[in-house]
Amino acid sequence: MIxxxxxxxxxxxxxxxxxLQAMNVEHQLERGVFGWxxxxxxxxxxxxxxxxxxxxxxxRARARPVRVGNVEPRPGAVFGAAIWALTLLLFFSMxxxxxxxxxxxxxxxxxxxxxxxxxWWRTITALTxxxxxxxxxxxxxxxxxxxxxxxxxxxxxxxxxxxxxCGAVGxxxxxxxQRPTHISIGASTAVFAALGLLGAYLWIARRMLxxxxxxxxxxxxxxxxLLAWLGTGNERTDIVAHLTGFVSGFALGAIxxxxxxxxxxxxxxxxxxxxxxxIVIFLAWSxxxxxxxxxxxxx
Numbered sequence: 001m002i003x004x005x006x007x008x009x010x011x012x013x014x015x016x017x018x019x020l021q022a023m024n025v026e027h028q029l030e031r032g033v034f035g036w037x038x039x040x041x042x043x044x045x046x047x048x049x050x051x052x053x054x055x056x057x058x059x060r061a062r063a064r065p066v067r068v069g070n071v072e073p074r075p076g077a078v079f080g081a082a083i084w085a086l087t088l089l090l091f092f093s094m095x096x097x098x099x100x101x102x103x104x105x106x107x108x109x110x111x112x113x114x115x116x117x118x119x120w121w122r123t124i125t126a127l128t129x130x131x132x133x134x135x136x137x138x139x140x141x142x143x144x145x146x147x148x149x150x151x152x153x154x155x156x157x158x159x160x161x162x163x164x165x166c167g168a169v170g171x172x173x174x175x176x177x178q179r180p181t182h183i184s185i186g187a188s189t190a191v192f193a194a195l196g197l198l199g200a201y202l203w204i205a206r207r208m209l210x211x212x213x214x215x216x217x218x219x220x221x222x223x224x225x226l227l228a229w230l231g232t233g234n235e236r237t238d239i240v241a242h243l244t245g246f247v248s249g250f251a252l253g254a255i256x257x258x259x260x261x262x263x264x265x266x267x268x269x270x271x272x273x274x275x276x277x278x279i280v281i282f283l284a285w286s287x288x289x290x291x292x293x294x295x296x297x298x299x
Contacts, residue, residue, distance in 0.1 A: 001028060001039040004048050008035035019055045020048055073152035074264045080156025080274065081144040087281070088187060091128040092136050105129055105185065107288045110171050110241075113180040119291075123171040124284035127164070129185035131236075139187040142230065146194035153201060154256065155264025157274035159194075164277050166193035166252055170245030177240055184238045189245035192231055196249025197256070199223025204257025223250070 005016050013036040017029045020040065025048050027040045040048045095104040108125030115122050130136040143163075151159035167190025174189070175182070202219035223246075231242035256263065264270060 002042050002045055003037050004040050004045050005038040005052065006032065006035060007037075010036050012036075013038050015055075016052055019051055023047075023051050025051070074155040074270075075267070076156045076270065077148045077151035077159075080151045080160050081148045083156075083274070083278075084144060084147055084160060085140045087278070088128065088130070088136060088140055092130050092133075095129055102289060108285065109183055109185045110175065112175045112178050112182045115172075115175045116180065119288075120172075121284040121287045123168040123175070124164070124281060125288045126171055126185050127167050127187045127190050128281065128285075130187070131185060135186060135188075139191050143187060143191040143194060146191060146198055150194055150198045150201070153198075153205075153264070154262070155267075155270045157270030157272070157277075158264050159197075161273050161277040162197055162252060162256075163190050163194045163249070164280065166190070166197060166249040167245055169193075169248040170241060173244040173248065174238070174241045177244070184241055186238070186241075188231075188238070189241045191245070192227060192242045193245040193249035195223050195226055196246040196251075197253035198249075200250040200253030201257045204254050205259075205262070206257075 005013060007013050013029055016038045017027060020027045020038070025040060025044050027038055027044075027048065029036065029038055031037075038048075091104070093099070094102075098104070108122060108129050110122050110126035111119070130139065147159055147163060150163070153159075154162075167187070170189040170193055171184075174184070199219045199222065203217065206216070227242065227246050231237075231246070232239055
C-alpha cells in the first residue's frame, strides 16, 4: 500500500478515510512519525486522490460566503468625507477665533433650557461646535470612516444628509431626557448616528451577509461593540447623546434597508440632497445668530 495523504491533523485524515469508506475503497488510517497518513492499494491511488479532490472542492464551495447584493460602491464617498472634515474645521476656526465678533459656542450649543423654549436649531448648530482640537479631530476621523462606508452603500449626498438628520434627532431626544441645565456641543452625536445607520442598513439590506444567523447579525454586533468602545469616556462625555444618536440612526437605517431598491443611483440627486444639507446648516446658524445677540464688543 502507498501513502496518498499526510497531515499533522487527525480530523483531516479521518475525513479522507470517511470519503474512501463511502466509495468502498479499501484503505488504512495510521499514525506516522509526523502526524497521520492514509494508505491505499497502488491500483486505487489515483481514484482515491480524485475522490478527495472532488470532496474538497465541494465543501469549499459550500463554505464560501454568499454575498447578497454584491454591487459596485457608489461614487464620491471620499469627497463627501472631505466636505465633512472641511465643514467642521471651518466652524471650529470661527468658534475658536470668535470670527465676526460672535460668541459661537453660546449661540449654537445644545442648551436644553433654550431648546425647550423654541430654539430648535440648536440641535443642528451644536453638531458643528467642539470643545478642543482633540474632540474635533476624533469626530472628523471616526465620522469620516463611518460616513464613507455608508456613502459607498447609498451615495454621499444621502449618507451625509441622513447623518445630519439623525444627529439632530439624537440631540433633540437627548434634550428631552436631560435636565434643563444640561449643555453640550460636538459632532459625536452625528458620528454615532452614522454608525447606527451603517449597522442597521447592512443588516436589514443584507449587503454583506452570509448564510448563518451569526454572520447576518455581524453588522449589528460590530456596531454595538464600537458604540460601547468609542461612545464611553470620562466625565465630560455625553453618553446619552451618543446613545440617542446611535438609536435614531439605527431606526432610520433599518427603514432604509427595507426599501425595494438600493438608493443613491442618481448622481444629480446626490448633489442636490447633499447641497440641501449644507443649506440647512447655514439656515440653522442664521437663526441662531439672528434671534439672540451673541456679539462681542469690538475695539
